[in-house]
Amino acid sequence: MSTLVVVGAQWGDEGKGKIVHFLAKKASYVARYQGGNNAGHTVVVGGKKYALHLIPSWILMRGVRNIIGSGVVVSPQAFQEEVLGLEKQGISSRGRLFLSLGAHVILPYHILLDGFREDSGRGIGTTKRGIGPCYEDKVARIGIRVCDYLEPDVFKGLVSQNLKIRSAELTKLKPLASIEKEVFKSYDQLRRFLQPYCADTSLLLSQALAKKENVLLESAQGAMLDLDFGTYPFVTSSSPIAGGAAIGSGIGPASIESVLGVTKAYTTRVGLGPFPSEMESKRADFLREKGHEYGTTTGRPRRIGSLDLVQLRHAIRVSGINALAITKLDTLSGTGPIEVCVAYKWKGKKLAHFPWSRQIQKEAKPVSLKLQGFDGDLSSARRFSELPKAAQDYVLWLEKTLQIPIPIVSVGPDLKQTIVRPIKTTTISQKKLFHFMGS
Ligand code: GDP
Ligand code: IMO
Ligand code: MG
Secondary structure, eight states: OOEEEEEESSSSOSSHHHHHHHGGGGOSEEEEOSBOTTOOEEEEETTEEEEESSSOGGGGSTTOEEEEOTTBEEOHHHHHHHHHHHHHTTOOOTTTEEEETTSEEOOHHHHHHHHHHIIIIIOOOOOSSSHHHHHHHHHTTOOOBHHHHTSHHHHHHHHHHHHHHTHHHHTTTSOHHHHHHHHHHTHHHHHHHHGGGEEOHHHHHHHHHHTTOOEEEEOOSOGGGOTTTSSTTSSOSSOOSTHHHHHHHTOOGGGOOEEEEEEESSEEEOSSSOOTTBOOHHHHHHHHHHTTOBOTTTOOBOEEEOEEHHHHHHHHHHHTOOEEEEEOHHHHTTSOSEEEEEEEEETTEEEOSOOSOHHHHHHOEEEEEEEOOOOSOOTTOOSGGGSOHHHHHHHHHHHHHHTOOOOEEEOSSBTTSEEEOOOOOOSHHHHHHHHHTTO
16 A cells, blocks of 8 residues: 655646656545646646646546545536546546545636736736635635535525625625626536535545555645745645645545655746746747747746756755656757756855745845756657666766655656656655555
């Protein structure tokens, strides 16, 4: 048995969807534990592309059961669209997708508020999916959970209470009556659609753990977008770090046995906020086009930077990452010498650790090291030894410098384009992780 958390080790879009799906062989359950349809996880299987937002990537793997945990915020509309979209692609979710009764629902007024705040100059570059306002209601203890949504009288009462509470802000945007109308427009149909998927997912997971089945917990976003440990306030409103997995899925923290971090071979970020290793525009444009660095959810161009070891060490620490998967090594090919940020400098000082101060985060400049670049097409390599020597050296150097094993190297979007490196495991957590990888 093994319980593994897969987390993003940067600002999201590291390729978690692909890596989670790659690890599918041995699991009986995969659970998303936070975030909502702000996430966009692209998985390519046999040349066919799937974009997932709410549903865990393993829905594509027949026989695996999927959970949307209580830490996730769920738009019933988006849930229905995603399930139906997958059905059109031949993937059925019935009987193997379970939505937590404790997840909070995103309603049209959350989306309205998110968009309004973004457009009114107070924005941080959100995805405008209503994520922040929905989590605000949850923390304010006025949120509406899936179990409340399923009970029409309870739901109606809560909506009318919440519209009153939020009326000062909402009435600036639309009359309350029309907002309420929108909430109830498709309510009965959506409630009936959701009902068969709803379950006590914490109970399902605990039963699986009792039977010694393998469970994988999939994060959305990444460590630097974490509400507590990210570049606050330019963060999302949940906890993508591994600690969030226990809370958002309802299993005990001691059940989590290992944590795999996913990082790109360079760095990207969508939205506003500090980005110390951000590249100058010409090189960034080149990498963006080469790596198709446009958001899966919003289509926005991603900002591009060099790999940032200060940031990565921070992510490794706050999630207790035991090993890393590195993606998009193929994209770096042919881009010249590889720059890596190894420290920050700020006002003449050298910083080895990620700073808390928002001012320092904004003003810190990278201390960079240049490593030898590599050329050629990496995407057909299936063994580490088939990679150009300088590409191998880059991975080995990272492993040594960060003092963390890198057992997975990804060289293309397709599942086939994944290299597993046999690595000597030294800790129980690493052994558990390797058990998942089937080696
Ligand atoms: P996620 O949000 O962490 O799941 O990542 P996204 O799916 O938003 O973004 C990663 C993008 O890179 C997707 O389009 C993937 O198909 C693609 N991808 C993943 N791994 C690789 C890789 O090793 N090489 C290349 N070229 N693309 C990759
Ligand atoms: P995946 O799971 C990259 C960013 C937004 C914005 C900030 C807050 O695909 O890695 P929100 O809508 O959550 O309130 O926006 O977080 N963001 C992401 N960036 N990948 C994601 O998810 C993201 N989800 C949110 O761009 O800066
Ligand atoms: Mg993404």
